[in-house]
Amino acid sequence: MAIIRKQHGHFLEDFEPGTLLRHKGGKTITEGLFAIFTDFSMTANPLAKSRRYAQAYGYRDLVVPPGIVMAVVFSQSVEDISENARANLEYIDMRFGAPVCVGDTLEAETLVLGVKGSSKDPTLGVVHVQTTGRNQRGEVVLTFQRKVQVWKKDVNAKLADGEAQPRDIQAALTIPPYDASRKQLAHFSSPDTYFEDFTTGDVYEHTRGRVVTTDHIMLTGILDNTSQVHCNQWMVTQNPDRYVGGQLIVFGGLPFNLCLGIASADIADNALADVRYVTGKHTAPIFAGDTVFAATEIRGKRDFPGRPDLGILTSTLRGHKFRKKDDQVEKIEIFYLELEQALKRRSHYV
Amino acid sequence: MAIIRKQHGHFLEDFEPGTLLRHKGGKTITEGLFAIFTDFSMTANPLAKSRRYAQAYGYRDLVVPPGIVMAVVFSQSVEDISENARANLEYIDMRFGAPVCVGDTLEAETLVLGVKGSSKDPTLGVVHVQTTGRNQRGEVVLTFQRKVQVWKKDVNAKLADGEAQPRDIQAALTIPPYDASRKQLAHFSSPDTYFEDFTTGDVYEHTRGRVVTTDHIMLTGILDNTSQVHCNQWMVTQNPDRYVGGQLIVFGGLPFNLCLGIASADIADNALADVRYVTGKHTAPIFAGDTVFAATEIRGKRDFPGRPDLGILTSTLRGHKFRKKDDQVEKIEIFYLELEQALKRRSHYV
C-alpha cells in the first residue's frame, strides 16, 4: 500500500531540448465551447456569428476566431508545458493555416527548443517551445513558439541546458476564393473597416470595455487548461507570497481574446483571416473585477499576394486596465500583440 | 497620424424618422447559446427540452422559447438603437411568426418611427422604432415596436422630430398541424395546465424564484448585446451619478426571460406558441444579487381560429423582487407584460 501524489506536468528540470511532446486529449470545438468562448470575446466578425454568412463566404460552418484557435491549441499544451509555470513570457511567430470551423477537432504537439535556468532566482527558469495544432484531417491550423517561466521542483536539480532547432512547420493559410455575390451581404459588417479605410500611423482607442468576472474560472476549465493558478483558490490563498497576493490569476488566453474582440468592431469585422501574430506578451496580470480595454496602432499595409480582393493590415494591439491609487487613475498595460490580418477591400466587396 | 475614438451606436440627434437600419452580424442560435440562455430562464416547456418531443410535435428540432427569440432579435438592434440608451421604456405589439429552432440564423432590421426630445432633461429624449427579425429563409419570426430613452451627444444638437408610419409587417404565426398520436407524450408536461384549466380572474403567485449572479454579464455578451451599462464596470464605477450608483444594470432581456420561465411551469408548459406580447415594460432595474419572482393574472380566454385543438389565453405577467428596508420587506415590481399564448386543449392532447 502506498500513498501516491502524481505529479501533473513537467518542472524545469524535466524538459530536454529536442523532446517532442504529443499532448493528450484533443479537443472538439462543440457549439457549446464556441458560443461561450467566442461570444465572451465580443468579437464583431460575422463569420463567427452567422452560419448563413460564413457559408456564403465558402466556409463549411461558423468560423472559430483565430484567437480562440490559439486558446484551444495553447490550452492543450498546458499540462505538459506550463502546469507548473509562473508566467507565460512571450508568444513568437504565431502563424495560422487551415481555417477552423465549429465541429472541428484540434490536436497539438510541442517540441522543446531550449531550457535556461534563471541567473537571479535558482527556483526558476525559462523553457522555449514550438507548439503546433492540427485538425482531424492532419492539416496545420496554427504553429507558434513561446517562452514560459517554469518552476523547478528541486532547486538543486541539473538542467538540460541547450538548444534544439525549431522544425520547419508550414502553415498554409487557406482563404476560400473570391466571389462577387457576397456584395449583397455587405450590411452584416461595418461600412468603414475595409482595407482602404486604414491609414498607417493612426491609433484607434477602442471605446468599449468589459469586466472579467469569476466566470473566468469556468471559461478556463472549458478549454481544459489545467493550470492550478487559475482555479485552485485554496492553494493560492495558503501561499500569497508565491501566488500574487493570494488571488487567482486570469488565464492569459482570456484577455488575449477579449482585446482582439474589443478591437474587432473597429479593425477586423471585415477580416477574412488572421495571418500571423509576430510577437506578443502579457505585461500585467488580470484578476476578476478588472475591466479590460484595448487600443490598436496601424503599422502598415501591403498587398496580399495573388488576392487582389484582400490586403494585409499590420498593427499593434495593446490591452489595458485602470486602477485608482491615491485618487489618481493609473493606466496599466496588460497585453501587447503585433499582428497581420487579411482584410477585404471595399473595391471588391461593396 | 490621428487618434480615433470610433463612436458605436447612435445618439439621439443621429436618428431620423423613416431611416431603415439593417443590423450587423446576424446570429446563429447554436446549441451553446440555446443551452445557456434557454435553461437559464427555467422554462418548463418540453419543446425546449426534448428533441424527441419537439419533433413529435412537428418541429425540425428543439424549439427556441419566444422570449429568447425576442432577446436575440432585440440584441441585434442594440448597437444601432440603444448602445447609448439610458433605459428601455416600452415594448409594443410584439408579434411572433415562424417558429425558431436551434440551428436557425436570425437577422434583424429596424425602422425609425419617431424622435422626441425630453421637455424636462435636455440631455435625453425618446426614440420610437419598429424592429423585425427574420430567419435564414427570410420568414418573419418576430416584429415589434419599442420606445427607448437615448442620450444626446451634444446637448444643443437639433433633433429630427417627427413621425414615420410603421410598416405593415405580417408575422405569420406557424404551428404544425394537430396530430392525435401526441397523446402518448402527455406525461412530459403538467396535467393541469391545459386551456381548460384556467379561469379568468385567477392570479397565480409562482412559488419559485431565482437569484441573478454576475453571470448576467456573460449571458448578455453571448447575445452580442453591446450596451456598455451591462458590462463596463470601470465606466459605471467612475460615474455613479449617471449610472445607477455605479452598479452594472442587468440587461432587461434577462428578467424578461426569467419571469416567463418562472411562470411557465404554472402557465405555459402546454403552450405551443406565444402569439403576441401586447405591451411590456421594465418598471425597476435588476442587479446581480437580486432574486426574481413572478406572478400571472389570467385576463381572458378565446378560441384559436381554425384550430379546435388550441385556445388563446390572455394574461398579465408581473415580475418582482424584494428588498429589506428598516426591517420591513418591500416588494418592488420589476417587469410587466401583457401576453397571448396558444395553449393545448386537454380534449385533444390527453
Add this chain to the structure above:
Amino acid sequence: MAIIRKQHGHFLEDFEPGTLLRHKGGKTITEGLFAIFTDFSMTANPLAKSRRYAQAYGYRDLVVPPGIVMAVVFSQSVEDISENARANLEYIDMRFGAPVCVGDTLEAETLVLGVKGSSKDPTLGVVHVQTTGRNQRGEVVLTFQRKVQVWKKDVNAKLADGEAQPRDIQAALTIPPYDASRKQLAHFSSPDTYFEDFTTGDVYEHTRGRVVTTDHIMLTGILDNTSQVHCNQWMVTQNPDRYVGGQLIVFGGLPFNLCLGIASADIADNALADVRYVTGKHTAPIFAGDTVFAATEIRGKRDFPGRPDLGILTSTLRGHKFRKKDDQVEKIEIFYLELEQALKRRSHYV
C-alpha cells in the same frame, strides 16, 4: 377569482410506496450542456474531448461522462422527488447501461419504494426511491436507488409508511467491441493509467483542486434542477435557521462530478465505462467559494467477463475541502463513492 400558489414537487405525506412517477420534460444533451457541464468537471477522458477519438472507439459521437448522465437523470427526478427535500442521503446500486452520446435525449421515471417518518423530528422523514433513465430508443442508460430526506407540509399528516419491491431493471452495459487499430491513439491518454498500473490498497491523493463559484447556480439551472435551495437566495436569506445559515447550497451533482473529474486524470482517463456506483453519499455541504479536492483508494481488481482487453477496477472516491479555524487547517470530507470502472489493459491498447 382566486389566488393560487401551486405547489411544486411532493412533500413527505404525498409519497406512497408503489407509485410510479414519470418525470416531465426529458432532456436532450445539447453540445451546450455537454461543453459547460462536462468541462466544468475537469474530466480527463478523451472520449469526452475528441470526436475523432470517440468515433475511433466505436461511439456515434463524443461520450457523455457517466457522472453527467447521473446528474441529468437525477435532475429530471428532482421536481417530483426532492424539490422539497432537506438533503439527499444516499445513492444505492447505480448501474449504467447504454452509452450516452452528445445529442441523445434522456427521459426518467421513479418508483417510490418506501416512506418513513423521522423518530426525532416530526417535520421530516425519508423517502426511498428507484429512478431509471432511458434514451430516445427506450434503452436503459442508468438505474439507481436513492434515499432522500423530505420535509412534511403538514406536521400532523399521516404517512403512507411501508415498502414496495424495487423493479428488476436490467441495465445492459454496452461497450463497443475491441479493435487493435486504436493503439495508434494511445498518446491521447496517460501512459500509466491502464488496468495493469493499479495496485489494490494504493491511495491516490489527487493533486489538483478547483474552486466552486456562483456559477453553480447556472450549472444547476442548465440541468433543469428546480430545487430552490440551490438558486432562491431571498428564500434562504429570510430563513437562515432552516437553510444552512442563509447560504445557497451547491447541488450535489456538481461536487459528485468534480470529484470524478479531478480523479479521472490519475484513475480513469483510460476507462471505457463506469460499470456501477455501489453506494455514495454527500457527507458535508459545499458552498460557493469552497475549493474541492479528491482522493481515490484502490479496492480491488477483477476480470471483465468476455472482454480480455478490459479489467474492472474497484475503488473508493472521497472528496474533501479545507477550512481554517483558529489558525488550524481542518479537512472536511464532502463526498464518498464506491465505484467500479472498466479500464483498458495496456496489453491490448499500447
